[in-house]
Amino acid sequence: MTKDVYAARRQRMEQLMTERGAKSTLVTSVPGVYYFTGVWLEPGERLNALVLRRGEDPVWVTAEMFQEETAACGVETYYFRDGENPYERVVSVLGSAAGLLVDGQWPARHVFGLAAALGQNTLPGNADALLDELRTRKDAEEIEALERASQMADQVVQQLAARLRPGMTEQAAAETLAQLWREAGSAKMSFPPIVASGPMGAAPHHDPDETPLLLDTTVIVDTGGLYRHYCSDITRTFVLGRPDKEMEEVYKVVLAAQKAGIAAARPGVALGEVDACVRRVITEAGYGAYFTHRTGHGVGLDIHEAPFVMAGNEQVLEPGMVMSIEPGVYLPGKFGVRIEDLVVIEEQGARSLNQAPKEWEDVLLGG
Numbered sequence: 001m002t003k004d005v006y007a008a009r010r011q012r013m014e015q016l017m018t019e020r021g022a023k024s025t026l027v028t029s030v031p032g033v034y035y036f037t038g039v040w041l042e043p044g045e046r047l048n049a050l051v052l053r054r055g056e057d058p059v060w061v062t063a064e065m066f067q068e069e070t071a072a073c074g075v076e077t078y079y080f081r082d083g084e085n086p087y088e089r090v091v092s093v094l095g096s097a098a099g100l101l102v103d104g105q106w107p108a109r110h111v112f113g114l115a116a117a118l119g120q121n122t123l124p125g126n127a128d129a130l131l132d133e134l135r136t137r138k139d140a141e142e143i144e145a146l147e148r149a150s151q152m153a154d155q156v157v158q159q160l161a162a163r164l165r166p167g168m169t170e171q172a173a174a175e176t177l178a179q180l181w182r183e184a185g186s187a188k189m190s191f192p193p194i195v196a197s198g199p200m201g202a203a204p205h206h207d208p209d210e211t212p213l214l215l216d217t218t219v220i221v222d223t224g225g226l227y228r229h230y231c232s233d234i235t236r237t238f239v240l241g242r243p244d245k246e247m248e249e250v251y252k253v254v255l256a257a258q259k260a261g262i263a264a265a266r267p268g269v270a271l272g273e274v275d276a277c278v279r280r281v282i283t284e285a286g287y288g289a290y291f292t293h294r295t296g297h298g299v300g301l302d303i304h305e306a307p308f309v310m311a312g313n314e315q316v317l318e319p320g321m322v323m324s325i326e327p328g329v330y331l332p333g334k335f336g337v338r339i340e341d342l343v344v345i346e347e348q349g350a351r352s353l354n355q356a357p358k359e360w361e362d363v364l365l366g367g
Contacts, residue, residue, distance in 0.1 A: 001038060001141050003038070003073075003074045005038075005139075005141070006035075006036055006037055006038050006073075006074070007074070009035060009036055009134065010036050010052060010058055012134060013025065013036070013052055013130065013131075013134060014052060014053075014054055014055075016130045016133060016134065017052070017054050017101075017130065018054055020130060021099060022054070022099050022100075022101050022125070022127075022130070023053070023054050023098055023099030023100065024051060024052065024053045024054065024094055024099060024100050024101070025051075025052045025100075025101045025102070025103075025127045025130070025131075026049045026050070026051055026052075026090070026100070026101070026102045026103065026106065026114075026124070026127070027049070027050040027052060027103055027127070027131070028048060028049045028050070028102065028103055028105060028106040028110070029103055029105035029106075029302075030042055030043075031229070031300075031301035031302050032050075032103055032105065032131060032301075033048065033050050033060075034229060034301060035134075035135060035301060036050055036052070036058075037050065037060070037070075037073045037074075037075055038073060039069055039070060039073045040229055041062070041066055041069050041070070043062060043063060043066065046062070046063045046082075046086070047061065047062070047063075047080075047086035047087070047090070047110055047113075048061070048062045048063070048066075049061045049062070049090055049106075050075070051090065051093045051094065053093075053094075054099075057075075057076060058075050058076070059075070059076050059077070059078055059093045060073070060075045060076070060077040060078070061077075061078045061079075061080070061086065061089050061090050061093060062077065062078075062079065062080075063079065063080060063081075063082065063086075064079040064080060064081050064082075065082075066079075067079065078092070078093060085117065086113075087110075087113045087114045087116070087117035087118075088117050090114055090117070091114070091117045091118055094118070096118070097115075097118045097120045097122075097124060100124040100125065101124055101125045101126065101127035101130065102114075102124045102125070102126070102127055103126075103127045103128055103131055104126050104127075104128045111123060111124070132305070132306040132307075135300060135301070135305065135306070136298060136305075136306050136307050136318075136320075136321055137318055137319070137320035137321060138300060138320045138321070138322055138344070139320070142230065142300065142322075143320070143322065143344055145227050145228045145229075145230035146227075146230050146231075146232070146299065146300065146322055146342065146344070146353060147344075147353050148227045148228075149186075149190075149224070149225060149226060149227035149230050149231060149232035150232045150234070150342050150353035150354050151353075151355075152181075152184045152185065152186060152225050152227060152232060153223065153224055153225060153232040153233070153234040153354060153356070154234070154354055154355050154356040155184055156177065156180045156181055156184055156223065156225065157221060157223060157234055157236050157356050158356055158357075159180050160173065160176060160177055160180060160221060160223075161221075161236070161238055161363075161365060163176055164213060164219060164238060164240060164365060165213065165240075166212070166213055166214065166215040166240055166241065167212050167213065168212065168213050169208075169209075169210050169211065169212055169213070170195040170196065170197060170200070170208035170209055170210070170211050170212075170213065171195075171208045171209055171210055173195040173208065173213065173219075173221070174192075174193045174195050174208040177189065177193045177195070177221075177223050178193075181223075181225040184225060185227070186225030186226045186227065187226065188225075188226065189223065189224060189225055189226075190224035190225055190226050190231035190232060190233065190303045191224055191231075191233070191303045192207070193208065193221070193222060193223040193224075194206055194207075194208070194220060194221070194222035194223070194235075195208040195219065195220070195221055195222075196208075196219070196220040196336060197211055197212070197213045197214050197217065197218070197219045197220075197240075198211075198214040198217040198218065198334075198335055199332075199333055199334060199335065201217075201218050201219070201220045201237075201330070201335050201336030201337070202330040202331055202332045202333065202334065202335065202336045203330070203336070204292065204293055204328060204330060204336070204338065206220075213240060214240070215240055215241040216239075216240070216241035216242050216243065216244070217239070217240065217241070217243075217247070217335050218237050218238065218239055218243075218247060218251075218335045218336065218337060219237070219238045219239070219240060220235065220236075220237050220336055220337070220338055221235065221236050221237075221238065222234070222235040222338065222340065223235075224303065229301055230300060230301060231299050231300065231301070231302070231303045232299070232342065232353075233299050233303060233324055233340065233342060234340055234341065234342070234354050234356060235326055235338045235339060235340035236339065236340075236356060236358060236363060237251065237254075237336070237337045237338055237339060237363060238363045238364075238365050239251075239363055239364050239365060240365050240366075241365075241366065243364070246331075246334075247335060247337075248360065249285075250287065250329050250331070250335075250337050251337050251360055251363070252360060253281065253282060253285040253287060253329065254282070254327050254328060254329055254337045254338065254339050255339055255358060255359070255360070256281050257278045257279075257281035257282050257327040258278065258325055258326070258327050258339045258340075258341070260277050260278055260280075260281050261274050261275075261277055261278040261295055261296075261309070261325040261327065262325050262341070262343055262350050262352060263277075263349070263350075264277040264278075265309075265317060265323075265325065265343060265345060265349065265350035266317060266345065266348070266349040266350065267316070267317055267318055267319055267345060267347065268316055268317065269316060269317050270313065270314050270315065270316050270317075271307055271308065271309050271310065271313040271314075271315050271316070271317065272310065272311055272312050272313045272314060274295060274296075274309050274317070274325075275294060275295040275296075275309050275310050275311050275313070276311065278295045278309075278325070278327045279291060279295070279311075279327075281327075282327060282329060287329045290329045290330050290331055291327060291328060291329055291330075292328075292330060293328065294308060294309060294310035294311075295309040295310065295325060295326065295327055296308070296309035296323045296324035296325045296326050296340075297309065297323060297324055298321065298322060298323045299322055299323060299324060299342055300322060307321055307323060309323055309324075309325065317345045318345065319345050319346055319347055320344070320345065321344070321345045322342060322343070322344045322345075322353070323342070323343060323345075324340050324341070324342055324343075325340065325341060325343055325350075326338055326339065326340030326341075327339065339358055341353065341354040341358075342354055
């Protein structure tokens with residue numbers, strides 16, 4: 001993307017700040033700074049803040065050691081050296097705390113340090129609502145990157161399925177995923193993968209361990225990678241060996257619920273209603289008590305970001321939003337099933353970015 005794209009985003013943010021009465025915003029998260037500058041900079045524990053000011057040019061305050069990374073971004077940069085007070089640098093740009101917002105990702109030590117430098121007894125406001133309003137509606141370049149990342153996810157999850165064997169440990173399967181992602185072109189995964197066999201699958205966020213993959217039960221695989229810093233996120237539930245009737249019933253209920261959610265997701269529909277459509281299918285089948293998490297979450301530069309597909313969320317869907325639809329049923333002591341795809345909201349409804357097979361016959365791997 002060109003510098004003009006990032007400048008246009010900063011301008012839209014300034015317009016939102018004007019509408020909401022904010023005078024300045026500190027953008028500090030790595031994905032947030034990238035969204036407005038095109039520079040992916042991981043500063044570690046050091047202060048790093050892009051200062052967006054209403055009616056004035058932006059200023060980036062960061063450590064002197066990052067001069068090479070920031071030199072060509074087109075934003076004026078104020079540097080500080082290790083040992084200097086970086087908060088005074090920020091104050092020199094802000095002037096005062098009036099109308100100041102800070103994103104919710106900034107560590108508390110930096111928020112407190114800035115408040116002390118400003119001589120304020122109150123903390124700045126939270127900028128997340130404004131930032132979310134911009135980032136939830138992806139532009140064409142972002143959707144292209146998310147689609148490419150999702151195509152890579154389709155490839156990786158199918159390659160892993162071909163390698164799953166009874167007795168292979170969950171951890172070995174997770175390490176295989178890391179290798180497959182590197183081969184697909186992603187330097188790292190977008191989150192630590194989940195591989196959960198049999199009873200372990202009843203914990204939605206089970207960490208892979210030395211548990212062997214069991215015969216005649218389910219294996220949940222939840223994974224994602226990166227393309228141009230944009231995340232993918234896919235879950236498939238496979239069956240090693242011969243399933244019993246309950247596994248088949250639960251799988252088909254979850255698949256029907258996921259398809260109902262994708263069908264319900266269209267412009268003008270509240271996110272809470274999408275969640276309700278998914279939940280209704282599972283509840284009517286008698287498994288409502290075992291669907292223990294929200295239906296989905298937004299995906300972009302962060303693996304979990306707005307919008308959130310959950311009960312009570314009255315925000316309505318708009319074209320350009322990208323989110324997961326991932327219902328699950330988790331039976332304690334038995335097994336779990338989760339099926340997840342990313343979808344992009346278009347004028348006519350939701351389009352799935354994932355195409356990896358997910359029908360019942362597709363996930364039976366034999367033994």
